[in-house]
Amino acid sequence: DIQMTQSPSTLSAFVGDRVSITCRATQSVNGWLAWYQQKPGKAPKLLIYKVSTLESGVPSRFSGTGSETDFALTISSLQPDDSATYYCQQYNSYPLTFGGGTKVEIK
Amino acid sequence: EVQLVESGGDLVQPGGSLRLSCTASGFTFSTSLMHWVRQVPGQGLMWVSRINAGGTTIIYADSVKGRFSVSRDNAKNTMYLHMYSLTTDDTAVYYCAKDRGGDLIGLWGQGTMVTVSS
Numbered sequence: 001d002i003q004m005t006q007s008p009s010t011l012s013a014f015v016g017d018r019v020s021i022t023c024r025a026t027q028s029v030n031g032w033l034a035w036y037q038q039k040p041g042k043a044p045k046l047l048i049y050k051v052s053t054l055e056s057g058v059p060s061r062f063s064g065t066g067s068e069t070d071f072a073l074t075i076s077s078l079q080p081d082d083s084a085t086y087y088c089q090q091y092n093s094y095p096l097t098f099g100g101g102t103k104v105e106i107k
Numbered sequence: 108e109v110q111l112v113e114s115g116g117d118l119v120q121p122g123g124s125l126r127l128s129c130t131a132s133g134f135t136f137s138t139s140l141m142h143w144v145r146q147v148p149g150q151g152l153m154w155v156s157r158i159n160a161g162g163t164t165i166i167y168a169d170s171v172k173g174r175f176s177v178s179r180d181n182a183k184n185t186m187y188l189h190m191y192s193l194t195t196d197d198t199a200v201y202y203c204a205k206d207r208g209g210d211l212i213g214l215w216g217q218g219t220m221v222t223v224s225s
Contacts, residue, residue, distance in 0.1 A: 032178070032210070034211060035153075036135075042217075043202055043215035043216060043217055044152065044215055045205075045215070046212070046213050051213050054165070055213075056223075075109070087151065087152055089212070091212070094157070094166050094210075095166075095168050095169070096142075096157075096210065098151055098152040098154070100151050101151050
């Protein structure tokens with residue numbers, strides 16, 4: 001199984017800050033890496049897939065980078081609506097696996 | 108509107124059984140690969156199972172293999188998760204989700220809560 005590790009587990013920043021979340025896989029996921037946003041009491045929402053492709057309707061302040069085993073989600077200018085937990089996920093092989101999540105808080 | 112609605116979540120005793128349903132609307136369910144994913148409240152996401160469009164190929168996470176069974180009725184636009192021999196570790200919100208293609212989970216239902224407790 002491919003294990004996914006995210007860091008940090010919690011991130012606190014000001015509105016307008018640039019923030020990044022990292023995600024590391026235990027083996028190459030061949031670019032099949034997605035990011036989801038989850039707000040309290042809600043289902044996850046797909047933000048980015050195939051490392052860097054933005055899902056339709058997702059603000060352009062979100063971006064994804066990386067390759068092989070190391071990936072990052074960056075929010076270029078943090079907004080109040082971005083307060084949520086973010087998960088990376090590999091869909092290269094089964095079982096599909098998620099990172100442990102990063103909770104983003106607004107100071 | 109593309110929508111997935113889960114139902115059937117309940118309080119069940121350890122060792123018990125439960126069947127969850129996921130009803131789809133707004134898209135062609137019969138050609139869609141579907142997933143179940145669960146989340147212990149306050150914790151992360153865990154993929155549970157995937158069923159192909161025809162219901163002939165199903166993959167399970169090791170932790171549920173032999174205890175959970177997934178099926179679908181394309182005429183009713185509904186997928187099912189049959190859960191047996193439930194333990195307290197199965198307590199979670201269960202989400203059904205639609206595959207976007209290439210095993211990418213694109214759309215999630217709102218989830219249904221399963222509580223296993225005596």
